[in-house]
Amino acid sequence: MDNLTEDHQEFNIGIDGGGSINNTDNQFIGRGEKEMAPIAGNSIHRSSSRPQLDLSGAAIQGNFEERDPTILLPNQSDDISHLALDIGGSLIKLVYFSRHENQTVTDRRRKIINARLGITNVNRRSYPILGGRLHFVKFETNKINECLDFIYSKQLHRGGMDSRHWQSEGSVTENTIIKATGGGAYKFADLFKDRLGISIEKEDEMNCLVAGANFLLKAIRHEAFTHMEGQKEFVQIDSNDLFPYLLVNIGSGVSMIKVDGDGIFQRVSGTNVGGGTYWGLGKLLTKCKSFDELLELSQRGDNRTIDMLVGDIYGGMDYSKIGLSASTIASSFGKAISENKDLEDYSPEDISLSLLRMISYNIGQIAYLNALRFGLKRIFFGGFFIRGHAYTMDTISFAVQFWSKGQAQAMFLRHEGFLGAIGAFMSYEKHGLDDLMVHQFVERFPMGAPYIGGSVHGPPLGDLNEKISWMEKFVQKGTEITAPVPTAPPGTTGLGGFEVPSSKGDALRPDASKLNVGVLHLVPSLEVFPLLSDPKTYEPNTIDLSDHGELEYWFTVLSEHMPDLVDKAVASEGGTDDAKRRGDAFARAFSAHLARLMEEPAAYGKLGLANLLELREECLREFHFHDVYRSIKQRENEASLAVLPDLLMELDSMNEETRLLTLIEGVLAANIFDWGSRACVDLYHKGTIIEIYRMSRNKMQRPWRVDDFDLFKERMFSSAEKRPRPYKRALLFVDNSGADIVLGMLPLARELLRRGTEVVLVANSLPALNDITAMELPDIVAEAAKHCDILRGAAEAGGLLVDAMINVQDSPRDSSFSVPLMVVENGCGSPCIDLRQVSSELAAVAKDADLVILEGMGRSLHTNFNAKFKCDALKLAMVKNQRLAAKLINGNIYDCVCRFEPAN
Template sequence: MRSCLPLLPGSALRKRCFGVNKRSIVLKRTTKRKKVHSGGCKERDRGLVEKLEVMASPTEDHPPIGIDDINDESKKKKLNTDIVERESGGGEREMGHSIHRSGSRPQLDLSKAAIQGNFEEKDPTILLPNQSDDISHLALDIGGSLIKLVYFSRQEDRSTNGRRKKSLKEKFGVSNVNRRSYPILGGRLHFVKFETAKINECLDFISSKQLHRGGMDARHWNSDAPNNENAVIKATGGGAFKFADLFKERLGVSIDKEDEMGCLVSGANFLLKAIRHEAFTHMEGQKEFVQIDTNDLFPYLLVNIGSGVSMIKVDGDGKFQRVSGTNVGGGTYWGLGKLLTKCKSFDELLELSQRGDNRTIDMLVGDIYGGMDYSKIGLSASTIASSFGKAISENKNLEDYRPEDISLSLLRMISYNIGQIAYLNALRFGLKRIFFGGFFIRGHAYTMDTISFAVQFWSKGDAQAMFLRHEGFLGALGAFMSYEKHGLDDLMVHHLVERFPMGAPYTGGKIHGPPLGDLNEKISWMEKFVQKGTEITAPVPMAPPGTTGLGGFEVPSSKGDTLRSDASNLNVGVLHLVPTLEVFPLLADPKTYEPNTIDIADHGELEYWFTVLSKHLPDLVDKAVASEGGTEDAKRRGDAFARAFSAHLARLMEEPAAYGKLGLANLLELREECLREFQFVDAYRSIKQRENEASLAVLPDLLMELDSMNEEARLLALIEGVLAANIFDWGSRACVDLYHKGTIIEIYRMSRNKMQRPWLVDDFDVFKERILGSGDKQPHPHKKALLFVDNSGADVVLGMLPLARELLRRGTEVVLVANSLPALNDVTAMEIPDIVAEAAKHCDILRRAAEAGGLLVDAMINATDVNKENSSSVPLMVVENGCGSPCIDLRQVSSELASAAKNADLVILEGMGRALHTNYDARFKCDALKLAMVKNQRLAEKLINGNIYDCVCRYEPSNSKLQSSSLC
């Protein structure tokens, strides 16, 4: 905590004063809110679920809330359901408490149980933080060297309909709000690898998470079904036969063997359709992620390089044919390599190749033609004329050759050959795309490069080799999909969010760290990891970037023995299946929409943000620790968070493509997710609260001042106010420094006084004309405006709220769109009703609109009546945006926002994160206003050719084709 900050200890203080545990604080918060209004609502509940889940720390020892606390009939019913669903026991968030099973079922681990939501609600969900998640499916791909697991953990939206939600439902029509008929279950898909030689680790892992108990047709899909003792696990790969008995013996489950090729194909089809930028090309060490139009996916060639190579023509789901193959594959590489080099493992052999020079063994065109290119046939001197051809003419024995060189020659021989045969087959069947997968590739940069090179060489640049990020998991995914009801059928790209938690069983080429059961283990492991450096197999390597390009191919400088052979491999995260996410319906062209304004694939850009985020880290950790009361536990978690996030950054510096296509938005969200991972629910909680209070205190004066103006002056003052108030941003270093120079209102006044038009991007006049009209022409007010708000405090209270009020006054419905989860000091959808309620005390316009929008139901008897009585006011509503990031990707927003957007005709995006870093170039079907103060010199220069504190007021009317902002 920075001592210079006039920081109210907030929850930390409260915690100390009242001596209550964290769980109680949450309850207290909700209780407190209840006094103001009872806006229990879905997203609020979900937020709490998140909080409660993550806050339950294994080191705490709080008395559980007894079941007796709950006496409503419906609660019991809900409880029973939970019991039935949850009896499977210890899951991934076991939180360190072993589950004590007694003979009688059902049984629950009630420790730290808490009621979620308001006590007033009719059927609040009971959260059982120590009860395992429901694990629904497990599928395996047991290969010769690796076992790949794909399993699903169910993270259902357990919240009930909140009141705001109910009122929203009425507003937006029943159709889309909280639709219950989702074919997709919310949950997470996890990807884990084990070495086949260590199959017992795999069995322990399955057993510890009880993955085998959650077989497909067991309880979750059919609550009446008895626990199936003859559980079946879908599996593919050669080992599915080999280890069937072991699984039966150890876990009591039968293995249901699925056709390998069918699994590969359905796995690949799923990935290519459901995951954005799953495919990438790999040329000269550079990965480039490719988005493939799912309508134009088929037919393609899938080349699976295992021991041998299969080439499969895929024409559609379940429609495929093995058209070719070759016996020169991964087994040949490893087999010959083993005979020639005495390497003990495939990875070792692969790693050797990185330091090899194939020219000592291969006969090159130049060797034959005396160093000249044989240009007539298009071969350069360095083209391999004959693999291993030099070994014949020299008087050397096997021992005289370096194993490194042998490995490289082998690798190139086999990769080129596969690339060539694959290309010839693609050509033969007229296939546009060739995807390469299988264990031979393993994310190995050089292998991918050689294959790419071969395809490019033989196709004369017409074809490109493509690879898949989840390449190793095709078979396991396919086996997973072979369950009759796997729930993934209707999954769309926008339903999936990939997260990269630290210590989730790692899924690069080499194996995972230990399966981390709970946060405590995770932290311990992080601590150990730092102590011992890279000795421990890290989920994220700490090795500094050291990859250099040599001869067009990635030949990393020697990094010693600690280098993992898959340093260039890509991380595979946990796939969050969020069925409530939708594409923002007002996007002009969702297909071409790219949220990120600045591409951080550019190394300079990445480096800049690496520095910015690294510098900001200590301050953030201080805040986070303070927000949790500054306890020893919080400090420990804070340290772990710092290490974890630094490791993420280091990993990205080493391999920018490690986490897939990465924009700044993803990077910033990664930080928030990492905080949540270490159970920092809301690092800026107290700061936000303090600033909200301070701002609310001066709001009445501001409103009075505004009301004294004529409408033209007022509109300008309002926009100025939004821009001025946007200076309050804890995500910006420059602004954090400003905080030390004065109080909120002082800074706000100073900032507003500096708002000299013209701004650097200044479309205000166009906007004004649309709102106020020109001359005698009175324009129609907008029907409904969506206001994407940014920071807490002055930003929302003194900036956006007065603007909302103006729109309401003009008869425009206003929907305030805020984050579902905290990010920096951004205001969340959960917090806004409090703010509005407080503001409404001093403002009739806001009060009536808020009542009409059901935000102040507490004060009324119920929302529906309010609606009828106050039909004179257009409603003010709040919706969550579905994300927990300082930026927003409009391809994945909450269904609530999506339905609220349906009849909106004005979108206002405010703040750097949502209007500049992302969406600056986004086009909408309706009028759009983008407002932000640029609080970053580099961004100012890059984006608007301006300076720090310059302002952007970009207005794009819906009818404009390609509106150009007036740049001054």
């Protein structure tokens, strides 16, 4: 990580350090030229004369659930060409880069935190935090004017509307050069020149395809998926074990490319029977006007009327000797021979299906044979023929499975269709690719995602107001989409077998098969939490939402909670008309997301509860509700702080062992204050904070449902005579504001400090529900420190008290009076946490930590319940949800979990 960031700094300054040799020409390694191939891997500083895009730290923003998600490029320097095109015969694909809209907000916030947090500044400051997003947009080629308008309105040809630097640069440079690929790059070059003053620079198509695929497969966690019988299954691919693979691009024709590494590939095969054949023949045979219409027809067809099946030949019997069942196609269109029928006598639906199966099977077969030939274990299919069409994917999958006898699986890419455009985008800059890391991408699905999906993009929406209007207008028009319509669980209608892939007919809505691709946010400061014992197998979500019942439950929970949330959101913005309007728009947008996900749980990538909860927070932020619970949090913090001194006195009067138990009880008891839990919200009306807290703590009767307290106590005190070695540094992942942090976690932190353990409070970077944020924590600690010497000393040592700032990194050992208490942000804005993507600060402080305490449902139950760490871990939570209690710990609501797991 450190190397990465330092390198980064360097090449922002020294553009073009390595000269522009080898930029494109040698990227492709042709047959017999392998010996001369440049080693692409170690050319960090190689660059073209183009402005550069730094992909280090790229991240998809948000949950992984949108269509065409945006990628964030945090390390991106200013002088970037930020638009690339793939102009195909039917669609224009656009990939463009924009900087964070809320960059300034984030920066200011971070500055404050960083000012207080000497420890991570060095790491953070080693490169400029520019970051940004990759957007994916499609236009129909015959409506190229819409595309030109879009580019113009977003000022993409001069550097984007929110970048003054770019703008000035753009206007100075008369001749802006934009990378493009696809056949149309030549054809429309003049048009771009005339209308926008852009010179199109043509990039080799195959280079772009491969570069695009490599980028996506490395950078995006849930990019590849299999598709069998209508069921999508995301496949996590270790980027170190990606090559070699076969990339099958099904355009008009089919290219099969063996990819051995970045820029190292060879077209090994192909077939002239591809998408163009399907559409071309289909058009001649059915008079369909569009590819989509033809595909649509196929869904209602029955190919048995026209294909000769094995059963037709063998009088309805299987030819089992060679493993052919009666329904296997023996000869595509073979029945047309013997029947005395003309073209008009066959239904276009049947013809379309017969054609589709013929071509899909054939491609699958040839692809498999080529994979076999070169010993490639993975086959990825892309190109316009696939286009997220479930039936096409199914037939290809069946073919690969059939011919490989189950040994190989066809895989597809969520961003298929954008490979070329991404590749063209990458061609601005080659070197960042090598440093690219999946954990730095965050994919976010903006409000339009459920409607637009992967479809062709409409007019650009400039500001929030336009967004809201669009939402109002659209929802009025398309109400049937917003009303959540639970459908039958997918994949239950299939008959199976090579002969009858199931996902056709009524179970398949024309739109349902399409995947959403969101905006990819690149957050350079994100890193993998270093204490995970096995990051490769780590899965944050405990609850798998691909179980339809589970999804339905959480869908209901979230829907029921919505009116209350909207009320609070509107109130948090002063209850103005504008706030009400935004609140409505939020409700519509989020409902639409939910409806979309109910219909197609995999629409936004692999769906877990954490994604769903984060989606809600993202949705609120999108409509500028930055902190819905602000006033509630404030009130509860104050009330809790007021009773803290009494609690501390009470604790200090106990002996060590009793105190530790009381502290853990306190954490569990205080965890009841959770606005995310319906049951708890009802409780709030019954008493004051301290009353509830005491009542709750008194009810804490051991054994708890999961009770490892004795283990933990043993580690803390040791049963033997010798004094145990105290923990060196503990990371406390805190949950809610108010009693939870003040009366629960802070006293526990204090106890650890007292025992000589450094304590790092890990809190959210952005608000989520009533969770405490890293921004708010220092004030709370400062307030608490007024009443407690231990906390004050530690907070001073940790640089939390503004007027006593100490650079911890320089002098942690010098502050002999106290071990430090620190606060770091975790890098996310969700009630859950995905430990594969945490802030660099957190990653840095984790290096010396030997105890991790995860507190609260979101971080220790919904996510990370099964996470294993390299150090000791304590998971503390009160289960405030009956279903979860039953499912996870076979218990009941308000049961407690105290799970202690010694280092793995």
